Amino acid sequence: MSEHSQEEKLQKQDAVWRRTAQVMDNLFRVPGTNFRFGIDPILGLIPGVGDALSGLISSFLLLGAREARLPMIVQFRMALNIFLNTAIGAIPGFGDLFSLWFKSNVRNYELLQRYRGKGNAKTTDSWVFVVGLIGGTTVAILGFFALIFWMLSKLFGG
Secondary structure, eight states: OOHHHHHHHHHHHHHHHHHHHHHHHTSEEOTTSSOEEOHHHHHTTSTTTHHHHHHHHHHHHHHHHHHTTOOHHHHHHHHHHHHHHHHHHTSTTHHHHHHHHHOHHHHHHHHHHHHTTOTTOOOHHHHHHHHHHHHHHHHHHHHHHHHHHHHHHHHHOO
């Protein structure tokens, strides 16, 4: 496929990607406010399958990033956005509130737009996000285990 026809294909797909992000995260507006939400947190209310279905739909934008040849670190960041929204979204109540705020599909669509056609673009912000997320998660897990160890030592160690 020529570079020109590939770009035409991506432009046509862009409307579908934009609509997917809008439907998932910004379809409805709360009357009298500027607050918007989509079907993502609504799907999350369906026990067991809602968050998985939402994650599956969200993955469509990740496939778009692959087709648009976004830098791998940006694709990884998009995958992390989907993972965070799906994993935290699975927590009853809190997860749905998180999905209302986080809007992973809009974030991913914005990343797709920002880096589309820029295979060697500066990706410092994505690297900072990914390293920060992994580092923060590591610190949280270590802190959790330290807390458990401390509690057990107080409980059984005297």
